Amino acid sequence: MNIYLICTGNTCRSPMGEAILRSKNMEGVHVRSAGIHAMDGIPIAENAKTLIERADMPYTATSKNITAEDVEWADFILTMTVAHKRMLHTLFPDEVDKIHTLKGFLELGGNEDVHDPFGGNLDTYNQTFTELSKLMEVLECKITKG
Numbered sequence: 580m581n582i583y584l585i586c587t588g589n590t591c592r593s594p595m596g597e598a599i600l601r602s603k604n605m606e607g608v609h610v611r612s613a614g615i616h617a618m619d620g621i622p623i624a625e626n627a628k629t630l631i632e633r634a635d636m637p638y639t640a641t642s643k644n645i646t647a648e649d650v651e652w653a654d655f656i657l658t659m660t661v662a663h664k665r666m667l668h669t670l671f672p673d674e675v676d677k678i679h680t681l682k683g684f685l686e687l688g689g690n691e692d693v694h695d696p697f698g699g700n701l702d703t704y705n706q707t708f709t710e711l712s713k714l715m716e717v718l719e720c721k722i723t724k725g
Contacts, residue, residue: 580722581609583653584681585663589614589642590624591697592659595708596681598631598638599715608722611653613645615666626696626704634708650674657681657718660692685717 582600586593593612600610621642622628631638650656650671656678658664667678680691693714696707 580607581611581652581654582718583649583656584610584612584659585615585645585656585667586612586659586693587614587616587663587695588621588697589617589644590621591627591704592693592695592707592711594623594639594642595627595631595704596659596693596711596715598634598636599708599712600718601638602634602636603715603719605719605722611643611649612639613643613649615645615663617642617644619644624697624704626699626701627708629701630704630708645670647671653677655679655684657684659695681714681718685714685721687717 584593584596589612593614597610597612623640654677656667658667658680661680664678664680668675681693682691693710694707696704
């Protein structure tokens with residue numbers, strides 16, 4: 580199963596989510612991340628990097644812009660916000676069935692957006708990292724239990 584996590588710049592939320600999900604070492608599950616407005620090769624946010632490294636997780640150190648090839652590769656494309664999902668539905672109308680917000684895919688109800696820590700301090704990033712850790716646990720259960 581191929582999971583593609585999407586945020587805005589691929590420097591905060593989606594790389595943290597990618598690292599958390601990848602660290603679960605689920606057999607047959609492959610994870611990539613990208614940003615809708617990302618530039619290839621920008622270092623991820625220092626606070627995101629700090630939290631990922633503290634958790635001793637493998638991670639992708641630089642940003643990547645979303646590509647049609649990766650959209651095709653993915654079985655599920657999980658966005659951090661409703662706005663990201665809508666944009667991808669517009670950009671990739673033939674792939675709408677596999678494009679969801681992360682929270683919507685997990686059927687959690689309520690606000691479907693994951694908080695963006697961009698520009699915040701380490702505590703702000705830690706709140707998002709904690710939120711993503713919980714979401715990735717739910718995702719792991721959904722994937723492994725079918």
